[in-house]
Amino acid sequence: MLEVAAIAVLPFVAAIIVxxxxxxxxxxxxxxxxxxxxxxxxxxxxxxxxxxxxNSRFLACQDFIVAGDDPPSNCHNDEQ
Incomplete structure (x- = not known):
């Protein structure tokens, strides 16, 4: 029921944000x-x-580490 209410007010929320x-x-x-x-x-x-x-197709684990974030579970190691 809450999902239906959230979808119903979405246009109004979008208009307010715009x-x-x-x-x-x-x-x-x-x-x-x-x-x-x-x-x-x-x-x-x-x-x-x-x-x-x-993100696993665009970023390697090292990219997250350099940015100071913890790498997600689905990142790949880009060994070069």
């Missing part, structure tokens, strides 16, 4: 420009999610 982070978004001329910006943001967010989820 209004706080980009108040000029609602004053942009034309619907096409707004849709284009939303698509660009969605593509960047999806790319970030996929890179984070499949």
């Amino acid at each position: 209004f706080l982070l980009a108040p000029n978004y609602f004053t942009l001329p034309g619907r096409g420009l707004k849709v284009t910006l939303v698509v660009i943001v969605a593509i960047v967010a999806l790319t970030g999610f996929l890179v984070g989820h499949f």
